[in-house]
Amino acid sequence: MEVIFLGTGTSEGVPIIAQPPEFELDLGNARNWRTRTSVHVIMDGCHIQVDAAPEFRLQCINNDIRQIDHFILTHEHADHIQGMDDLRRFCRIQGGAAIPVYSTKNGVKRVKEIYPYAIHETAKGNYPAFSLKIMPKVLEVAGGTIHSVILPHGKFIVLGLLFKENSSGKRFAYYTDCKEVTIEAQELANCAELLALDALRPSPHLSHLSIPEAIDISMKIGANQTYFVHMTCDVDHGRDELCLPDSIDFAYDGLRMFL
DSSP states (O other): OEEEEEEOBOTTOBSOTTOOGGGOOOTTSGGGOBOBOEEEEEETTEEEEEOOOTTHHHHHHHTTOOOOSEEEOOOOOHHHHTTGGGGHHHHHHTTTBOEEEEEOHHHHHHHHHHOGGGOSSBOOTTSOOEEEEEOOSEEEETTEEEEEEEEEETTEEEEEEEEEETTTOOEEEEEOSOSOOOHHHHHHHTTOSEEEEEOOOSSOOSSSOOHHHHHHHHHHHTOSEEEEESBOTTOOHHHHGGGSOTTEEEOOTTOEEEO
8 A cells, every 4th residue: 555645734735825934934844845635545556536635736746646546525625625626637547537536415515516517427528527426434446445434523524534455454544634533433543554643733723633632542543653634834844743752743745655
């Protein structure tokens, strides 16, 4: 299994527009330049894209993404959905066939509202084509199995995902944008080889895990390695990573993990 972190920043990106100097963010460190959060997973040659940030096109170019077999939208917020029009290139690569798009009921509804021109089984002209589906609890794909679980995100719900590759049996849990990781979600990810977890900033937030909260959840899950994602400009990679426990680190754009 290969996991590629295309983006690791919060909804504004990092640095933000007119970045205030008081945040003391070292912009000389490339790991502090964060596009909006998304991830690309490869299981036995099957490519799954999770979310499409506003920078999705550039993320694909920077990370040499050339194939997408399935697309999962974790939830309907702008920073996760606004890049979906750029899936058009992957429709053309596969001969115009629609890309299977999985999400929650609200996620599917929002895709229809934003991209009504793309709801077809075959691409029309240069446009994308989405075959919309409600994400099941268990999705079997060519390279493995993807389990889904609901995560609370303020007034919204988000899909938490557990990828298990057929050939290796390795597991990767992806829990972005959440204020709580339920007992069900903790048990699903228990002792996974890799965990990616929302960790917005050091201080509390209404709909995201703070770094202390994320550390606590990480310890309960007990993954071999945990990477935090969706960080704001409050987080300086070089400075704040020194305060994290062993086996927990901040992810960064372009990070590749091989399991």
